[in-house]
Amino acid sequence: MILIKDIMSGNLTPLTEEMSLPQAVDHLMTSNMLGLPVVDNNKRLTGFLSEHDCIPYLLGDSYHCDSHVLVKDMMQRDPLTVKPSNTVLELAQIMATNKPKIYPVVENGILVGLVKRGQVMAALNQQLKQCRVA
Numbered sequence: 001m002i003l004i005k006d007i008m009s010g011n012l013t014p015l016t017e018e019m020s021l022p023q024a025v026d027h028l029m030t031s032n033m034l035g036l037p038v039v040d041n042n043k044r045l046t047g048f049l050s051e052h053d054c055i056p057y058l059l060g061d062s063y064h065c066d067s068h069v070l071v072k073d074m075m076q077r078d079p080l081t082v083k084p085s086n087t088v089l090e091l092a093q094i095m096a097t098n099k100p101k102i103y104p105v106v107e108n109g110i111l112v113g114l115v116k117r118g119q120v121m122a123a124l125n126q127q128l129k130q131c132r133v134a
Contacts, residue, residue: 002123004091005084008105008113014039015049017072021057024049024071037104037111038075045104045111047075081106082115088123095120 014037015024028036028051035050053074061067081104082091091103095117105113 002088002127003084004082004086004088004105004115005113007088007119007123008084008115009119010113012036012114014043014111015071015075016040017046017070017075019071021054021061021067021069021071021074024074025054025058028054033102033114035102037079037114038071039111043111044109045079045081045106047072047077048079048100048102048104049075050102079104083107084112088120088127091115092120092124 013027013031015027017038017040019027028034028049035048035053037045038047038049040046049071053076057067057069057074061069080094080098080100082094084105084107094103101117103115104111105115
């Protein structure tokens, strides 16, 4: 049985609530991610910010050439999360009925990684290939 801790990405730099809109967008673009978790100073997960969340603010602020928006104003609070001990099958079932493509991996409230839909698909595909060999 494949666990989330076996496939998650642990090396990431999350966003903070006090980052400005331009800083957050730059961070998303350089990380090549559709969204990133938001943490406090103690690495506790406080939210999630996606490209989709940023677009309305970028539209208005770029039109008016003025932005005072912070990540905390745009982020989704209480995002869906998984634990490192969850199985890939459990997350796949959640993904089948929920929209997020990226899930923060949290242990005791602390962000420990991320898992993307592609990682789940790859793990399930590997498992399927092993079924065919057996």
